[in-house]
Amino acid sequence: MVAVSVLMPRLAVADSILFNGTGAGANGVTLNASALFNISGTALTIKLSNLGDTSGGGQDVPSNTLTGLLFDLPNGFTLSPVSATIAPGSLRQGNLCSIGPCTSATTNVGGEFRYATSSSLPGGADRSVTSSAYNGTDPNFNGPNLDSPLSVDGVNFGIIAPVEPSNPFIPSSQMQEPEIAGDVQFTMTVAGSRQLTAADFANVSFQYGTSLTEPRIPGLPGGPGPVPEPATALLTLSGAAVAVRRSILRRRK
Numbered sequence: 001m002v003a004v005s006v007l008m009p010r011l012a013v014a015d016s017i018l019f020n021g022t023g024a025g026a027n028g029v030t031l032n033a034s035a036l037f038n039i040s041g042t043a044l045t046i047k048l049s050n051l052g053d054t055s056g057g058g059q060d061v062p063s064n065t066l067t068g069l070l071f072d073l074p075n076g077f078t079l080s081p082v083s084a085t086i087a088p089g090s091l092r093q094g095n096l097c098s099i100g101p102c103t104s105a106t107t108n109v110g111g112e113f114r115y116a117t118s119s120s121l122p123g124g125a126d127r128s129v130t131s132s133a134y135n136g137t138d139p140n141f142n143g144p145n146l147d148s149p150l151s152v153d154g155v156n157f158g159i160i161a162p163v164e165p166s167n168p169f170i171p172s173s174q175m176q177e178p179e180i181a182g183d184v185q186f187t188m189t190v191a192g193s194r195q196l197t198a199a200d201f202a203n204v205s206f207q208y209g210t211s212l213t214e215p216r217i218p219g220l221p222g223g224p225g226p227v228p229e230p231a232t233a234l235l236t237l238s239g240a241a242v243a244v245r246r247s248i249l250r251r252r253k
Contacts, residue, residue: 015039017198019219021206025064029056031217033206035069037198042190044079046129049183052161059172063214065158065179067132068207070125070216073200077192079127084110084141084186092160092169092179098148102178109184110143112157122212124203129186131157132210141186147178155210159184 016038025031032051037044050066073079085107094102116136117127128135130152137151147156156177163169163181171179190196204219 014041015196015198017201018222019201019204020222021204021217021219023215023217025053025056025208025215026061027056027058027064029053029064031064031066031206031208031215033066033217033219035071035204035206035219037201039190039196039198044188044190044196046186046188047183048129048159048186050159050161052164052167059170060160060175061172062155062158062174063209065155065160065175066206066208067155067158067210068128068130068134070121070123070128070203070205070207071201071219072125072203073127073196076194077190077196077200079115079188079190081110081113081115081141082187082189083108084113084143084184086180086184087182090181090183092163092181093171093176094178096176097146097178099144099146102146106146108143109146109157109180110141111139111145112143112147112152113141113184113186114139114152115141115186115188122216123205123218125205126203128207130207131159134207134210134212155179 016036019035021033023031030053032053034049034051036047046069048069086109088107089104091102091106094106113129113131114136115129118135119126121128121135132155133151133153137153139152154177155175158179160169160179160181161167206217206219208215
């Protein structure tokens, strides 16, 4: 019973929501991205993914490179960046890092990303996470500066599609920078007058390229919903509590 009572408040504040977006890119490429927001108490993680496409026949270019996530939250919530990480082996063209080290073992890319707020972002957004300089330049995810300059700028550390035999990475002359294949996970802390929930996220969009004038595709909510769903979790725990109580009473008879 004590264990059940301890678990209940923790389960009640876990929530998540997935946004997907697709749209037209350059050279016949169909842009395809997702953002998974996970909330657990005062911790927020965002998995930002370039899901890729195999319809393009040309070289990779900046306008097909995912460089930012825009979204909106109600007033009263403050997000503080903690870290930005990638899976080992995700970094491409690490030899082009001017500072580094950038190797297959590199996972901390916090010095190449920025979280910022703004009232002038497109699509009704008021917050962004970016690797390019269209909403400020100072990186703030607490990682090392891997590539000059000491700022988010250009297409370096943008997110390209997963590199596969059917979707090779063929960088154009504008893509001679270190890039990330697949996804980046951002961790942030949340402060507010109430608990942040998945329903609070709105006006989500995926920004490509190095400017807000380049392709931006809207994100539509598509799951996975609360993790776990609060009402279900409470019913499950209540049932478990009843079962435990009945077992104790039987033993006493």
